[in-house]
Amino acid sequence: MKINYKNKNNKHNFEEMYQVGNVIQWINGNIYLVVDHGELDYSLVDLxxxxxxxTYDTLENLISDLASESxxxxxxxINVF
Structure with missing residues (x-):
């Protein structure tokens, strides 16, 4: 998998930022994909x-525990080879 990225707008509206399909970069440099398992479970996948x-039962719980101002x-x- 090859990942190319560039930063988008860095406003911190976590409800918009942490949506299924979005990619988030944390302060440690790792990037995470927000995914939906279809059974009311939401996860971050470390790319x-x-x-x-x-994994959390709601996006609100995921945001509450994991979101940060950074x-x-x-x-x-994302290209899969």
Whole structure:
């Protein structure tokens, strides 16, 4: 997998930022994809190692536990080879 990204607007409206399909960069440099499992479960997938980082029953709980002012919404292009 090849990931190219550049930072988008860095406003911190977490309800808009943490939506299914969005990619977030954390302060540690790792980037995470917000995914929906279809059974009321939402997760962050760490795109640096392709592992599920955390799973919550709602997006609100995910945001409450994980969102930080240092988070950056990025525009990512993911190519699978």
């Amino acid at each position: 640096t190692n392709n592992k599920v980082y955390a 988070d950056v919404l990025v525009n990512a292009e």
